[in-house]
Amino acid sequence: MSLRSRPSESRSTGRRQTYGRTRRALARVLALALLAVGGVVAGSASPARAAVALQRVTGFGANPGQLAMYVYRPVSLPADPPVVIALHGCTQNAQTYADNSGLPELADREGFLVVFAETSSANNPNKCFNWFQPADNRRGQGEAASVRQMAAHAVSAYSADPARTFVTGLSAGGAMTAVMLAAYPDVFAAGAVIAGLPYDCAKGSSPYTCMSPGVDKSPAAWAQLVRDAHPTWSGPWPRVAIWQGDADTTVVPRNADELRDQWTALHGLAQTPARTSLIGPDSTRQEEYRAADGTVAVEVDRVPGIGHGTPVDPGSGPGQCGHTGAAYFLASICSAHWISKFFGLDGSGTDPGPGPGTLPAPSGLAASAVGDTSVTLTWDRVPGATDYAVHRDGIQVATPAGPPYTDSGLAPGTGHTWTVAARDGAGAAGARSAPLTASTTGAPAACWKANNYQQVQAGRATTNGSYAYAKGSGQNLGLYNLYVTHTLKEAPAGYFVIADAGCP
DSSP states (O other), rough: OOOOOOOOOOSSSSHHHHHHHHHHHHHHHHHHHHHHHHHOOOOOOTTTTTOOOOOOOOOOOOOOOOOEEEEOHHHHHHHSSEEOOOOOOOTHHHHHHHHHHHHHHHHHHHHEEEEEEEEETTTTTTOOOOOTTTTTTTTSSHHHHHHHHHHHHHHHHHOOGGGGEEEETTTTHHHHHHHHHHHHHTTSSEEEEEEEOTTTTTTTSSSHHHHTTTTOOHHHHHHHHHHHHSOOOOOOOOOOEEEETTTTTSSHHHHHHHHHHHHHHOOOOOEEEEEEETTTTEEEEEEEOOOOTEEEEEEEEEEOOOOSSSEESSSSTOBBBBOOOSSTTEEEEHHHHHHHHHTTTTTTTTTOOSSOOOOOOOOOOOEEEEEEEEEEEOOOTTTTTEEEEEEEEEEEEEOOOSEEEESSSOOOOOOEEEEEEOOOOTOOOOEEEEOOEEEEOOOOEEEEEEEEEHHHHTTSEEETTTEEEEEEEEOOEEESSSSSSEEEEEEEEEEEEEOTHHHO
């Protein structure tokens, strides 16, 4: 997926032709180069599914960035709903992102408004948001100003809650998410960057260098770039979730580390996570960086075994969402579910809080037995409870009639957090219990960091021609020599994947 270029609309007739010609020329060169390094045209939604119904909104503001605004409004929308701005990736559009990302499904479940911003080939040959252009990534200018106007319109036209305005996006849309958080910390409470880049990475550097191999700056230097975007802002800074595939060769995993450095420094936090756990069906590694009050200020989610795209988990089960009917939507974990949870839109926030029922929270939640792949939970029964809702890592996984309950199918050596709520005869859950965190026994996934020659000699990789490939997954490790180094993770036995971004 390409992440670049656009011939901007000039703000006056006199400037339009010269400025436009310059940017169009740059755009054509960049677009061709990007396509040469792997840009793929995204397909349309699967014909077996009806397209998500979007409402086109015009007249939302001066729109200096010449963007289009589309809204997804759930049938059941509460008063003062939250609003999530969604920014598609290159070669995509609002409809493609709505049809496949899973955001409308989460909006239906949790009751929030989604605004899909859309750029065009007139702005950028590859339909990329122009995260790297000063005319579009500064407060009050270009595309950034247009997205901000969409957020303001959503608040006024749909009576959305201005204190619960969020932004997320993929690739160039992910990089533009970082732009919005930096330029408008007074507007966005939090954001989720998927396969994106640190704010103003292209300042003094090529955007291609930002994407791969990445740009290394100190946390303080990264943080200063954000402060410069709104010099009079004194805080608080938005919370940030960072999603990155560990096999992404378009926007390499190093960018997740640089983004983490940028936003932890802004929040005054160290770059060492307060808590690390595995989530979802693919054991995504989630790192939490907590503020003094215990809230997660920065979160990094490293998705194993996927390249460049939005992680989705098609299905109707707990925590599932999205579709793989178009390019750059990758079957792994429902990122929209976890992003919704990070934003606090699932009703849990940092405090589980009460459900719609009136039963009190169960007490005494404990782990009575722990195995390699299971944890047995016990708790005190609640008078009047018909059954109980058991939540693991924020997802309801079972409704047993009572304790004990054994949660099985877990990975060895992994930590999880459980809560339990009592349900009445109508199935309404009351307040959740205090959380319990426990880890399964056994050894977690094994990892080895070595050069490609050593990986092959140890039997973790094979060769074909001049290149080395991880056994099992077949991932290309690069040239078979002593100089290219990778970390390989083995899970299950005999199946190796690249885990350069970190291995649990």
